[in-house]
Amino acid sequence: MNRRTLLGGLSAAASLPALAACSGGITSLDGSDGGLSGGGSSRGGITIGTANFTENQILGHLYATVLGAAGVKTTVRPNIGTREILIPAMTGGDLDLLPEYQGALLHYLDQKATATEAGAIQNALAIALPPGLQVLPYGMAENADVFAVTRETAEKYGLRGLDDLARHNGELVLGAAPEVRKRVVGVIGLKEVYGAEFRRFASLDSSGPLVKGALRKGDVDVANLFSTDSDITAEGWVVLADPRNLIPGQRVVPLIADRVADSRVRRALARLGAVLTTEQLTELNRKADKDKDDPEDVARAWAARHGLG
Numbered sequence: 368m369n370r371r372t373l374l375g376g377l378s379a380a381a382s383l384p385a386l387a388a389c390s391g392g393i394t395s396l397d398g399s400d401g402g403l404s405g406g407g408s409s410r411g412g413i414t415i416g417t418a419n420f421t422e423n424q425i426l427g428h429l430y431a432t433v434l435g436a437a438g439v440k441t442t443v444r445p446n447i448g449t450r451e452i453l454i455p456a457m458t459g460g461d462l463d464l465l466p467e468y469q470g471a472l473l474h475y476l477d478q479k480a481t482a483t484e485a486g487a488i489q490n491a492l493a494i495a496l497p498p499g500l501q502v503l504p505y506g507m508a509e510n511a512d513v514f515a516v517t518r519e520t521a522e523k524y525g526l527r528g529l530d531d532l533a534r535h536n537g538e539l540v541l542g543a544a545p546e547v548r549k550r551v552v553g554v555i556g557l558k559e560v561y562g563a564e565f566r567r568f569a570s571l572d573s574s575g576p577l578v579k580g581a582l583r584k585g586d587v588d589v590a591n592l593f594s595t596d597s598d599i600t601a602e603g604w605v606v607l608a609d610p611r612n613l614i615p616g617q618r619v620v621p622l623i624a625d626r627v628a629d630s631r632v633r634r635a636l637a638r639l640g641a642v643l644t645t646e647q648l649t650e651l652n653r654k655a656d657k658d659k660d661d662p663e664d665v666a667r668a669w670a671a672r673h674g675l676g
Contacts, residue, residue: 594645
């Protein structure tokens with residue numbers, strides 16, 4: 368199956384010569400990059416893709432809203448799928464911009480990566496990314512993977528951290544999105560770093576209704592969730608500590624094609640990153656997941672309140 372089949376025929380974007388560029392954290396509210404614009408142009412518009420979970424869709428619409436306010440024409444292609452689909456779509460020209468998460472993206476590109484701090488991860492990403500792609504300055508908001516259990520399960524098995532799991536090898540069921548079976552922040556890393564092995568892996572979704580429903584009902588014992596999921600607090604679930612730093616920093620970061628990374632785009636996305644906090648992102652998720660508000664409406668309303676839309 369080729370990438371056009373996977374994306375349902377998204378139109379390809381024209382590729383322009385680009386300069387290689389590295390990005391650190393937010394260094395100024397205007398997204399200043401010392402004059403290095405990346406050599407691209409957003410005049411022809413930008414196609415934004417998102418992964419198949421609510422928060423990423425919200426972020427995609429936030430990107431579209433702030434870019435639109437800066438005079439950049441955008442198209443959002445929401446709910447496309449996982450990185451295994453999205454990254455080839457970026458390199459192939461079908462997508463120009465993705466909301467990404469630092470550590471998860473780095474581990475996708477390099478499973479042996481050891482960086483855990485935001486600045487170090489950003490430097491490693493600049494090296495690991497395919498030609499033609501770059502990460503812009505990361506923002507304040509962070510959404511990390513977590514592994515959570517119910518309070519009852521924590522008490523029954525004496526679980527406080529991921530290092531406690533190995534004492535119960537072969538007893539517990541892990542629930543997560545299918546790709547977590549093959550990811551470092553998942554089955555592979557839990558075994559290599561913590562020696563943890565599970566009785567069964569249940570392929571469900573990414574911090575969505577399937578995995579959370581299975582955790583509530585006891586169909587899974589451990590669930591891979593996102594730290595910005597408001598249900599963690601609402602349900603009183605216990606997030607297992609990560610004393611060996613299996614899970615790297617996960618600041619929200621724009622992944623963009625060089626061909627469209629001009630100064631207008633950089634400034635608009637830097638402004639967003641400097642304003643959006645983890646707490647605000649958690650609340651936006653709650654509005655979409657609990658109140659059933661449309662992700663695009665949630666994004667536009669937040670941007671308007673903060674003078675970004």
